[in-house]
Amino acid sequence: MSTQSVVTAMRVLEAVSDNQPAGLSELSREVDVPKATVLRMLRTLGELGWVAQSGPQAGKWVLTNHAFAVASRGSSGSLIRDAAMGPMNALQLDTTETVHLAVPDRRFMVVIERLDTPHVLRAFLPLGARLPLHASANGIAYLAAADESYVSEYLAGPLEAETPQTVVDPKALRKVIAETQARGYSINEQGLSTGITSIGVAILGPGQVPAGSISISGPSSRIVPAKFEEYGEAAVGTAREISRALGAYSAKGY
Numbered sequence: 001m002s003t004q005s006v007v008t009a010m011r012v013l014e015a016v017s018d019n020q021p022a023g024l025s026e027l028s029r030e031v032d033v034p035k036a037t038v039l040r041m042l043r044t045l046g047e048l049g050w051v052a053q054s055g056p057q058a059g060k061w062v063l064t065n066h067a068f069a070v071a072s073r074g075s076s077g078s079l080i081r082d083a084a085m086g087p088m089n090a091l092q093l094d095t096t097e098t099v100h101l102a103v104p105d106r107r108f109m110v111v112i113e114r115l116d117t118p119h120v121l122r123a124f125l126p127l128g129a130r131l132p133l134h135a136s137a138n139g140i141a142y143l144a145a146a147d148e149s150y151v152s153e154y155l156a157g158p159l160e161a162e163t164p165q166t167v168v169d170p171k172a173l174r175k176v177i178a179e180t181q182a183r184g185y186s187i188n189e190q191g192l193s194t195g196i197t198s199i200g201v202a203i204l205g206p207g208q209v210p211a212g213s214i215s216i217s218g219p220s221s222r223i224v225p226a227k228f229e230e231y232g233e234a235a236v237g238t239a240r241e242i243s244r245a246l247g248a249y250s251a252k253g254y
Helices: 004-017 024-031 037-049 065-072 079-095 137-143 148-155 170-183 226-246
Strands: 049-053 059-062 098-105 108-115 131-134 186-189 196-204 209-221
Touching: 004 024, 004 037, 004 196, 024 037, 024 049, 024 186, 059 196, 065 098, 065 170, 079 098, 079 108, 079 209, 079 226, 098 137, 108 209, 131 137, 137 186, 137 196, 137 209, 148 170, 170 186, 196 226, 209 226
Parallel strands: none
Antiparallel strands: 049 059, 098 108, 098 209, 108 131, 186 196, 196 209
16 A cells, blocks of 8 residues: 555545544545545455444444544543543442453453552553453453344354453353343453452443443452442443443443
């Protein structure tokens, strides 16, 4: 790809960001480039995972979660983070455990914010950490809120164990997802890190589409089964508050 092509592709990407969901004609006018060229750039950006056609609006283009996740690693001003900070802070104070905020990026959840516990012994995931969906409370919660086609596609891919407790069998994972849907929150006991238990809930965005997730994480010696319901209900309330701020109103109760 020539330098000019790269420049054009970036201009198209920025135009999608500014106008999404954006149509081909609109983008062509915005960047002052023929529609055939814009379409070629969109297809290339789509192959790279940066843009995609909007489901309910054929011919419209939007940024993907991959683009959002990459940008979030270097920015503190994302919409979901701004909506989440207040409720997350209240959740951290209530539970005194570490709270993580993550957004999806292909087969991972990417941590974009973390509020730490004052305890010396604690869970710690660096900002930008990529968490496999099946191995993390954040990811399992996200899968529980995603549509069936997304879940099926994910479970058909490679499922690697992060610890001896990671669930990697697709049938077993479907059971874990169903249990998460029934109770409203995920429980991940040492599936991502040995000695760490986490509870996660999906955050919904416009159209009731899962936009991310939050989790409460800490040593398994502190987050014991007797705490699951208390922390789970607290996380559900926090996720619901964030989801409302993002414009989602879900019949699932988030």
